[in-house]
Amino acid sequence: MATILRAGRIVVRFSGPDAHRLLNDVLTGPFDPQSDEAGWWALLTPQGKILAEGLAGFAEDAWWLDVSTSVAENFLKRMKMYRLRAKAEIEDLRETYRVGWSAERPQDGIVHRDARGGGLGYRVLDPLEATAGWIEGEDFVRARIAAGIAELGEDFEPETTFAHDIALDLNDGIDFDKGCYVGQEVVSRMKHRGTARRRPVIVSGLSAQAGSAVASGGRDAGTVGRVIDGTAVAVLRLDRIADPQAATVEGAPVTLTLPSWASYAFGESGDED
Incomplete structure (x- = not known):
């Protein structure tokens, strides 16, 4: 190959x-x-x-x-x-x-x-x-x-997204056993307080472009990343998706699916932003 x-x-x-x-x-x-x-x-x-x-x-x-x-x-x-x-x-x-x-x-x-x-x-x-x-x-x-893996430059811009938002913590991208590194205090706080509201979600059935907003219940939950064959990864607010079957992008219905490795669920919310 x-x-x-x-x-x-x-x-x-x-x-x-x-x-x-x-x-x-x-x-x-x-x-x-x-x-x-x-x-x-x-x-x-x-x-x-x-x-x-x-x-x-x-x-x-x-x-x-x-x-x-x-x-x-x-x-x-x-x-x-x-x-x-x-x-x-x-x-x-x-x-x-x-x-x-x-x-x-x-x-x-x-x-x-x-x-x-x-x-x-x-x-x-x-x-x-x-x-x-x-x-x-x-x-x-x-x-x-x-x-369901999000990538900087294609799915989100620098200085807009936390490590937990793209599930670095669930894909061995964070070493929780080592000492301090830049931003470690925030990462540790989000882990121990369970404050990660944004997580990667697979969006399919798209006819819109990257950067289009995903809406659920009349509220924006996030935006889609690079679109290939009508499918993209979006970093979404889980607490704003009570009914994933009712999600839309630019007014058109789409399908929201959690990655197979996800330990999170739609509708979850943390204690704070």
Whole structure:
């Protein structure tokens, strides 16, 4: 099976004796160098809002992260600021490496399994010269939407969304056992107080575009992300969806479905916003 080019992502390589500590101390996710999985992570503001998110895997004595091109400059700037005097090298590899996806494990490249949503195939990183056979397509987006996984740049904008809103906590994107990282206090409070009202929902039967509002009972519950084949992921207010059968987008009825891995339900509400 051919590898699908993910043109909207770039590769950032972290290496050096303090690279692991830097990532572990700043980003939300667990960083296990023994794992063959690409772990989900986010860089948060001190207020807990997502600035960047992506996958990270360890190979060839370095950590390999991918991040949306839309926030790449800010991500690099902030990580270099947080580095201070740490012995870690941060390399922007957008000119020399590409990010790809494959439903089956390829033989070549830096390959890590994407375990989000029960399994999303494999993230593949390769030098530019080795990607001539990669193709453009929307297979990854279809798989991601079907799994109910929201992605920054396609489904929500930076500094608008909390980590719990995209279910980082339910897809191993937050290490609740490690010490402080940027935004940790907000994440911890939402976990222990049960205040997560917004969660990913799969919306199908769409004829509208990304950014259109989902309404339920006459109230806006959120907006849909990128639409493929009439289906999208939306980060919605669960407490505003008492009857998921009555949801509409731009006046047209749609179907709301919870991801198969979801532990939340329509109609739930937290103690506070």
